[in-house]
Each structure stands twice: as C-alpha cells, then as structure tokens.
Amino acid sequence: MKNLSIFIFLVCFSFGFAQDIPTSFTLQEAIDYALENNRNAKNAARDIEAAKKQKWETTATGLPQIDANINYQNFLKQQVSVVPAEFFGGEPGEFAEVIFGTKQNVNATATLNQLLFDGSYLVGLQSAKVFLEISKNAKEKTDLEVRKAVINAYGNVLLSEESVTIFEKNIAVLEKTLNETTKIYENGLEEEESVEQLQITLSNVQSSLNNAERLREIAYQMFNITLGIDYKTNVTLTEDLEQLTEKNISLEVLELKNDVTNTIDYKIAENDKTSKELLLKLEKSKALPRLSAFINGGYLGFSDEFTFLDRDQSWAGFSAFGFNLDIPIFSSGGRSAATQRAKINLEKSKDDLTETEQMLKLQIETAKSNYRFATEDYNNKKQNLALAERIESKNQTKFFEGIGSSFELRQAQTQLYTAQQELLQAMLDVINNKAELETITNNTTNF
Numbered sequence: 393m394k395n396l397s398i399f400i401f402l403v404c405f406s407f408g409f410a411q412d413i414p415t416s417f418t419l420q421e422a423i424d425y426a427l428e429n430n431r432n433a434k435n436a437a438r439d440i441e442a443a444k445k446q447k448w449e450t451t452a453t454g455l456p457q458i459d460a461n462i463n464y465q466n467f468l469k470q471q472v473s474v475v476p477a478e479f480f481g482g483e484p485g486e487f488a489e490v491i492f493g494t495k496q497n498v499n500a501t502a503t504l505n506q507l508l509f510d511g512s513y514l515v516g517l518q519s520a521k522v523f524l525e526i527s528k529n530a531k532e533k534t535d536l537e538v539r540k541a542v543i544n545a546y547g548n549v550l551l552s553e554e555s556v557t558i559f560e561k562n563i564a565v566l567e568k569t570l571n572e573t574t575k576i577y578e579n580g581l582e583e584e585e586s587v588e589q590l591q592i593t594l595s596n597v598q599s600s601l602n603n604a605e606r607l608r609e610i611a612y613q614m615f616n617i618t619l620g621i622d623y624k625t626n627v628t629l630t631e632d633l634e635q636l637t638e639k640n641i642s643l644e645v646l647e648l649k650n651d652v653t654n655t656i657d658y659k660i661a662e663n664d665k666t667s668k669e670l671l672l673k674l675e676k677s678k679a680l681p682r683l684s685a686f687i688n689g690g691y692l693g694f695s696d697e698f699t700f701l702d703r704d705q706s707w708a709g710f711s712a713f714g715f716n717l718d719i720p721i722f723s724s725g726g727r728s729a730a731t732q733r734a735k736i737n738l739e740k741s742k743d744d745l746t747e748t749e750q751m752l753k754l755q756i757e758t759a760k761s762n763y764r765f766a767t768e769d770y771n772n773k774k775q776n777l778a779l780a781e782r783i784e785s786k787n788q789t790k791f792f793e794g795i796g797s798s799f800e801l802r803q804a805q806t807q808l809y810t811a812q813q814e815l816l817q818a819m820l821d822v823i824n825n826k827a828e829l830e831t832i833t834n835n836t837t838n839f
C-alpha cells in the first residue's frame with residue numbers, strides 16, 4: 393500500500409510538472425514564452441544580475457574593510473644573538489650567546505582600512521553603472537532577436553504545414569486525373585504519353601510532399617529550440633499562415649520617422665563611447681594621489697610551552713592608527729602614453745557612433761523597402777495563383793474533352809504548383825520582413 397501511494401505521488405508530480413510547458417501557442421504566446429524560457433534570453437537576464445553584483449563589488453572596495461590575522465610560531469631551534477660578555481660580568485671584548493624571547497608565540501591582529509580618496513575608485517563607480525546599462529541594453533537586444541527568431545520559426549512551421557496540405561491536395565487531384573486518364577487510354581481514346589506525363593507529374597509532387605514532411609519536422613524542432621523547450625516536444629500552432637499574414641500587413645509602420653537614437657544598436661554604440669570616455673578618465677586619474685587610513689589592534693602571547701588556551705596565559709595588547717598616501721611622481725612617460733591611447737580610442741568610438749547612425753538609417757530604409765515590396769508581392773502572388781487555378785482548370789476541361797494535349801495540361805499544373813509555393817513564400821516574406829523592420833527600429837507590437 394505504501395509503494396502504491398509513492399507511485400501515485402510520483403505520477404501526479406510528473407503530470408503536474410509536464411503541465412508547465414504549454415502544448416499549443418498563438419504567435420504572441422510563443423513570443424512571451426520564449427522571452428522567459430529561451431536560453432539566450434535567460435543568460436542575458438543573468439548577465440544583468442551579474443552586472444548588479446559587479447556594481448556592488450566595485451562600490452564595496454571604497455567602503456570599510458576589516459581583516460583579521462592570527463599568527464602562531466613555534467621555533468624548532470631559536471635564533472641566537474651575541475651581546476658583550478661584560479653585561480653578565482665577563483671580560484671586556486668577549487661576547488656571550490643569548491636567546492631572546494620564548495620558544496612559542498601567538499600574534500592576533502584585526503585591521504580596519506578605509507579608502508579616503510582614489511580617482512580610480514570614482515571612475516570605477518561610474519564604470520560599474522555604465523556596465524549595468526550595457527547589460528540591460530544587451531538584454532533588450534537579445535529579446536528583440538529572440539522575438540524575431542520566434543516569428544521566423546513560427547512562420548516556417550506554418551509554411552511547412554501549408555506546403556504539406558497543398559501537396560496532399562494536389563496529389564489527390566492528380567491521382568483522380570491519372571485514374572480517369574488511364575481508363576480512357578485503356579479504352580483506346582487517349583495516347584499512352586498522356587498517362588506517362590501525369591505519372592511524371594505525380595511522382596514529382598509525391599517527392600516534394602516527402603521532402604515537405606521532413607522539413608515540417610525540422611521546422612517544429614527549430615521552433616521548440618527557439619522557445620527553449622526540448623526539441624522533440626509535441627506542440628500545436630493555433631494560427632494559420634494567411635491569417636498571420638493579414639495581421640502583419642500594416643503600412644502605418646512605413647510612415648514612422650527614422651529616429652535612430654531610439655534603436656538598441658545606437659544605444660549600444662553610445663554605451664561604447666561612454667565606456668571609452670571613462671577609460672580616458674581612468675588613465676588621467678592614475679596621476680592623482682591615493683589616500684587611505686587604517687586602525688588596527690591585537691594581542692601578543694609568549695610562552696615556552698603551548699599554554700595559549702589557558703586562562704592564566706598573559707597577553708600584551710597593542711594598537712595603531714595611521715594614513716597611507718601614495719603619490720605618483722614619475723612613470724617614464726607610461727601614464728602619458730596610456731592617456732593618449734585612451735584619447736585615440738575615444739575618437740574611434742565617436743566615429744563608430746556616427747557610422748552606426750548612418751548605417752541604421754540605411755538599414756531602416758532598406759527594411760521599409762523590403763517590407764513594402766513583400767506586401768505588394770503578396771497581393772501580386774494571390775492574383776497569380778487565382779489565374780493559375782483558372783488556367784489549370786481550363787486545361788483540365790480541354791484535356792478531357794480531347795481538345796487539349798497532356799503537355800499543355802502538365803505545363804498548367806506545373807505553373808499552378810509554382811504559384812502555390814510562391815504565394816506561401818510571399819506570405820512568409822511579409823511576416824519576416826515586418827519582424828525585421830520592427831527589430832531594427834525597436835518598435836514592436838503585439839499580435
């Protein structure tokens with residue numbers, strides 16, 4: 393009975409744990425889940441926590457520091473000193489060997505150090521704040537990339553699903569046409585070439601279906617990895633490709649101003665310039681003096697035997713207070729060279745910031761152009777598919793009425809299949825190009 397209870401508990405626990413991972417996702421649900429569970433996103437969040445700890449680590453170096461030290465010595469052979477023998481009643485000019493001190497001693501000391509002034513410390517505090525800001529911007533950049541990756545992966549899954557569905561429908565139509573054509577041929581009313589043409593077409597479409605099914609499996613696995621779950625997890629996507637495409641057609645985003653200062657890449661470039669400014673300050677601060685204070689206290693114990701734990705052990709106390717002032721005077725030009733190098737790196741970072749600004753403007757314009765073309769191409773591909781369907785239908789009718797050739801039918805079918813795949817790709821391009829534009833401009837929207 394006890395074993396049965398344990399088994400039931402383990403089953404319930406395993407079931408409850410499994411429920412933590414959703415089995416179906418809308419696109420927005422997938423994005424939200426990935427921002428919490430994608431491995432890159434989690435590591436970026438950890439980097440922020442590490443930066444916070446580093447900030448305090450830097451701050452703590454300027455706060456009071458207390459160290460304690462206990463030193464125990466046991467002389468296996470004590471050092472001998474030489475003193476004039478006349479101190480002990482000997483003859484002048486002669487020396488006597490004596491031993492000072494006890495065979496064992498203990499020295500226990502506690503020291504409080506406090507930094508009073510250090511230019512490097514002040515720059516370090518500023519650098520710690522900038523490093524935290526860099527980590528936050530890196531997290532934002534990672535989240536944007538994760539969002540885009542989820543959108544791309546989600547779209548690829550929908551594309552693969554649609555491809556499989558279309559190929560299956562085409563195969564069903566082809567098999568029906570082939571069966572009917574075979575019967576007509578067997579009755580002597582059609583040429584063998586017509587049957588062979590349809591067999592070639594059917595074989596090609598079947599091969600494409602097999603490949604699409606394999607790609608669908610890979611697309612699901614890639615989607616799972618992007619979300620941060622096991623790649624073999626069975627999940628269901630609740631949106632279809634056409635529905636998602638229509639959601640992503642929003643020409644208002646093309647009217648947004650190209651304010652690159654709000655983009656994450658510009659902020660990161662600004663962080664780099666700020667860090668170079670701080671490095672220059674750091675090199676300059678190394679020419680300033682460093683002042684610190686200390687106070688310590690301790691006890692000394694002496695004995696020829698180990699009696700330091702006895703209550704009647706005698707201890708001698710001591711204490712001291714003082715300052716340490718370090719003044720840099722001459723470095724043979726080393727500090728000057730380091731300062732000049734920091735200035736050069738700062739000038740480089742300024743140019744890099746300008747270059748980033750210009751490149752971002754170009755990237756935004758390019759992304760807008762690509763997105764506009766994707767929406768236009770999507771509408772064009774829809775019209776082309778409608779035309780291809782009508783052409784194929786007409787050639788089907790002509791073929792069975794005996795006024796059209798199998799070659800013409802095969803051409804119409806091939807054109808239809810191409811139009812179908814082009815429309816699917818156009819849908820995916822709309823989704824992906826809008827995601828790219830939103831990522832560059834840092835202007836994301838919910839689905």
